[in-house]
Amino acid sequence: MKQLEIDAGNTFVKWRLRSDHQVVQQGRLQTSQVRDGSAVIPSGWKFAEHAWAASVAGDAVNGWLNAVLADLGVRVSFAQVSAHRYGLKNAYENPQQMGVDRWVAMLAAWQQTRQGVCVVDAGSAVTVDFVDAQGQHLGGYILPGLRLLQESLLGSTAGVRWSKLPDDYSLQPGHSTAACVYNGGHYLLAALLQRVKVDCEGYGIDHVILTGGDAVELYRHSPIGQLQESLVLDGLQWLGES
Missing domain, CATH: 3.30.420.40 (ATPase, nucleotide binding domain)
Known part of the structure; x- marks a missing residue:
């Protein structure tokens, strides 16, 4: 088929x-x-x-x-978000308020590991979701992604302007306004991953999976967890076969 x-x-x-x-x-x-x-x-x-x-x-x-x-x-x-499916239990009081991509990504991660897992989806927004070893979603976080971070500085801070973005980025301090903003977004998300790692230890979670359009760049300088860009598609594959 x-x-x-x-x-x-x-x-x-x-x-x-x-x-x-x-x-x-x-x-x-x-x-x-x-x-x-x-x-x-x-x-x-x-x-x-x-x-x-x-x-x-x-x-x-x-x-x-x-x-x-x-x-x-x-x-x-x-795909639809539900309160409970295939051993995964949603933490939301109203599951329909959750983005379906988060739910499908968690379903994929849970089916792959059947252990405690944290899903970090780095897209237009960055979402972090923790699932314990019993399949209970512990809740999560939603933060602006790299593009939104940069656009928020351009849109709300009149003095932050540049004529050209840098060709590449690092986590080092920038030597121009463009580099400071560009590197700063990655610096912030790298710090987020370090916090995710600490929190996972506290929750007894052994697996971290990174997905989303900016996951490769995020993993490049912060190699924490496992990179799996197609996690949502993998969840849809599993739904179709289950």
């Missing part, structure tokens, strides 16, 4: 097509292009027999996905 998995976020709509447990095609669309109608439908989608989607991108993107997949004759299931 050919299954299409779609992770629709605020910046990108990431997708992959699998056949017999093997990834045969994958890619991503800019969410802004989906919203304005200029996105090109990936050719591989027409081969799918079924699709699973996790979307936090809003009604316009969800409507586009429904319409496109219906035209292709592909049945789509949208």
Whole structure:
């Protein structure tokens, strides 16, 4: 069976097509292009027999996905957040208030480890979620991601301006305003990972999984835990096979 998995976020709509447990095609669309109608439908989608989607991108993107997949004759299931599923228990009093990408990522991490695990998703926002060894979600944190951190300085601090972003970043003190802001965002998230490591020790959690669009950059200078960029898609794969 050919299954299409779609992770629709605020910046990108990431997708992959699998056949017999093997990834045969994958890619991503800019969410802004989906919203304005200029996105090109990936050719591989027409081969799918079924699709699973996790979307936090809003009604316009969800409507586009429904319409496109219906035209292709592909049945789509949208993942939903629940209070309890497959041994994982949600800490939210109202589970529907949680972003479905967080829930699907936690389901994937829990199924992979069946032990205490912390999921750090570094995307437009950075989310941190702790799950103990009994599958109880202990709660989490939501913080601005790297782009939001930079934009917040540009938008609210009149004196912070630069003509060109640095070509690369480090965790060293910057020697220009651009480098100070750019490195500062990574410095802040690196410090966050150090705190996550300490908290995991306190909660008796042995596994940390990093995912999301900025996970590679985050892991590059802060190699804490395990890098797994496709965690949400892996959760959708598991939902489709369970």
